[in-house]
Amino acid sequence: MEPPSPATPAARRIPFRPLGGLFEQDDVAAVTRILEDVASGEGSFFPLPEEKEFEQRLARLVGASHAVAVNSCGTALDLCMMALGIGPEDEVIVPPLTFVCTATCAAARGARVVFADIDPNTLCLDPEAVRLKISPRTKAIVPVHFAGLSCDIDGFARITKEFGIPVIYDAAHAVGAMRNGVPIGNAGLASCFSFQSNKNMTTLGEGGAVTTDDPSFAEIVRQKKTFGFVYGSPLRNVTVGFNYRLTKIQMACGLTQLDKIDRIVELRLQRFLRMQELLADVGELLLPPGISRGHACHLYILRLNTSIVPFSREDLRRHLKERFAVETVVHYPAVYSWEAFEKLDHDRSGCPNAEAACSQVFSLPIFPSTSWEDLDYLRSALKQSISELSSRSVSGGTK
Ligand SMILES: Cc1ncc(COP(=O)(O)O)c(C=O)c1O
Incomplete structure (x- = not known):
């Protein structure tokens, strides 16, 4: 469908929906089929064959030899930290701009969390900033493909090679992401x-899933997700493990989701590209980098250029919500600003790019089902909010 030229759209409500993809009748049928088989006395909740098929198809999608x-x-x-044997003597380097568990997976093993700065353009962990934080205790690095944009995989590969x-x-964020046309899994x-x-x-x-090209790493993760068992004859229990399994019904739905993931990412890409066009002339906003084929387009994250406007990101978010019924979400506050980190051993020094970004970022409610009219409305809500907040502050209002 051709996007129309931007109009002044009618008022509407745009919530931030807690569903990032598409859930449709084929998903409903996949789930129902398992339940009906069990109810008829024919089936069971034993995870095969769905688990194997789901893992094989996922591995293929993300370009890895193994998926667990x-x-x-x-x-x-958590499983990766355990498989690496991370412990209290160790340090793990992570970015501050991410969800808490990127960092707390290391803290949970007793390791010291070391934050390194992000690239100010991509908002992904910067390999050069990581180099400044490497010590003899460094046992792992956990970068994030932030918002769906692949991070500097080559830069991190060089660090692995050297150290x-x-x-x-x-x-x-990266289901569907590629780097130079190659999946990143x-x-x-x-x-x-x-x-x-x-x-x-x-x-x-x-x-969730762990994907890797390393068969022995995949095997350790697989054992630990099922109480440490190796299935076969004889059955063996070889390590301390847990029950971190997905259910049969979840994996049946995972298969129908895999059928449509290319379509979901394409729908997201078309909307993200259109939003880039619509906001190109709004100088107060920094647009997300790298929106093109290969970006998984998980989150559309804008930054308010707080150095040139007389109001804060929170003022803008409040205005968008109260005056235009547009909900936005902050992805993310700096991980170390959560109160849990008051008690956790960590190093947060030297992260000015992350500090700046954490006070500027906010995500727009853009999903595969968002209409072109909704995108026009988001543009006009943003433009009007910026203009109203700017003139309010010129006339002596609050900052
Ligand atoms: C960057 C990042 N890492 C990890 C997670 C945790 O994912 P899950 O909810 O599947 O544990 C999230 C969830 O939002 C995330 O955004």
Whole structure:
């Protein structure tokens, strides 16, 4: 569908929906089929064959040799830290601009969390800033493909080569992401994906996976997600493990979600590109970088250029909500600003780019089902809000 030229759209409500992808009749049918099989006495909740098929198809999608399905990206990261044997003597380097568990997966093993700065343009962890924080205690680096934009995989690969430090990618935002046309799921030692409800695809609200090209790393993660068992004859229990499994129903839905993930990412890309056009002339806003094919288009994150406007990001978000019924979300406050970090051993020094970004970022409510009229409305709500807040402050209003 051709987007119309921007008009002045009628007032409407645009909530930030807690569903990032599409959930349709084929998903409903996949779930219902399992339940009906069990109810008829024919089926069961035993995870095969769905688990195997889901893992194989996911691995293919993200370009990795192995995928291990788990019940969240948070547990995927936990498992990777355990598989690496991270402990209290160790340090793990992470970005400040991310969801808490990118950092707390290391803290949970007793490790010291070391924050390194982000690139001011991509908002992803900067390999050069990481180099400044490497110490003899550094045992892992956890970059984030922020908002769906692949981070500098080559820069991190050089660090691994030089220092022998493994990289575990937090790919929660990156289902569908590519770098130079190549899927990113085999970068570093492993990648951790999320299928939580907000993400590009969901396995009924929660879910995740570890993907890797390293068969022995995949095997350790697989053992630890199922109480330490190795299935076969004889059955063996070889390590301390947990129950971090996805259910059969979730993986049946994961398969129908995989059928449509290309369509979801395309729908998101078209809307993100249109929003870029619509906001190109709004000098007070810094637009998200790298919106083109290969970006997973998970979050449309704007930055308010707070150095040239007389109001704050929070003033703008409040105005958008109260006057235009547009909901926005902050992805994210700096991880170390959460109160949990008052008690956790960490280093937050030297992260000015992240500090600045954390006070400027806000995400627009753009989803695969967002209409062109909604995009026009978002543009006009943003432009009017900026103009009204600017003139209010000139006439002596609050900052
Ligand atoms: C960057 C990032 N990492 C990890 C997670 C955790 O994902 P999950 O909810 O699947 O544990 C999220 C969730 O929002 C996230 O945004």
